[in-house]
């Protein structure tokens with residue numbers, strides 16, 4: 001059986017103050033075409049369909065459209081809730097969708113039968129394990145309150161229940177949203193738990209022919225060749241700039257052996273980091289790549305550059321972030337141009353500071369306003385004593 005493993009779409013994501021919906025639509029179009037061309041039987045989405053519990057309307061519309069297109073092409077879609085999704089909202093239409101070959105599991109249940117798809121070699125059971133906190137699992141599995149339950153212990157219970165529902169000798173695939181120990185995190189993932197460990201052992205998934213994971217945004221193996229993170233649909237932070245995003249094409253042989261091929265997706269705009277001084281960056285031949293990309297500029301100049309952001313936006317219209325790794329505010333003594341011991345009024349100091357920053361002197365009206373402010377402050381200070 002051939003199926004596509006993808007995860008962490010984060011539809012409706014805001015990145016660099018921008019909604020990524022159009023960028024997501026662009027790669028989803030490619031994902032749909034790829035699924036059709038490669039003749040996949042199913043598309044498996046391992047959680048974080050949306051970026052937040054209440055996604056923007058455009059994001060819901062995009063997901064709805066995507067499901068419809070895959071379903072029209074005769075491709076089954078299987079998805080679970082991730083930690084960013086609202087489980088009860090994602091569960092909407094579950095029974096109705098099943099009739100169209102769309103299978104959703106968002107809420108954790110102690111008894112959840114796998115979704116069984118057939119190919120020429122027989123059935124394949126897909127165990128859908130939506131993201132669940134230990135509290136969710138305690139409730140669903142009625143674990144006594146005095147019994148401690150970690151993320152690992154919670155996952156172990158879900159996996160055990162899932163395996164017991166897989167018919168003997170049937171090929172099996174797990175779909176889960178979790179932090180498998182040993183994985184590499186990125187900064188666009190929201191931690192699953194605050195303090196305490198949220199990690200689970202990769203060995204929990206050993207008995208499945210393949211495990212389709214979501215949560216970590218970098219595509220990676222999780223302790224074994226057949227336990228994988230597909231990674232996010234797009235780069236959602238600058239520490240992901242060097243990652244290759246895409247989907248995994250999985251071929252499950254008759255004996256249950258999984259062969260996995262990573263296929264890149266081609267985003268509308270790349271996310272990348274550009275490093276240079278202002279002088280270098282302004283040279284027309286400095287950066288041959290697309291200037292419309294979503295960039296972070298690491299501006300290497302050591303001295304103050306006025307309006308750096310505006311100057312850089314003229315070069316990179318989609319400037320999402322700016323860092324100044326070599327810049328330090330001038331040490332105090334360099335700013336002290338007056339001989340020691342001379343007492344300078346606050347008004348005088350502020351006037352100099354203003355001129356230094358803006359290259360403009362204060363207007364008489366500003367001078368008067370400043371004097372009023374300083375007088376008011378001085379009065380407050382006197383009265384506080």
Ligand SMILES: [Mn+2]
Pocket residue numbers: 008010048082084189190215216
């Ligand atoms: Mn995610």
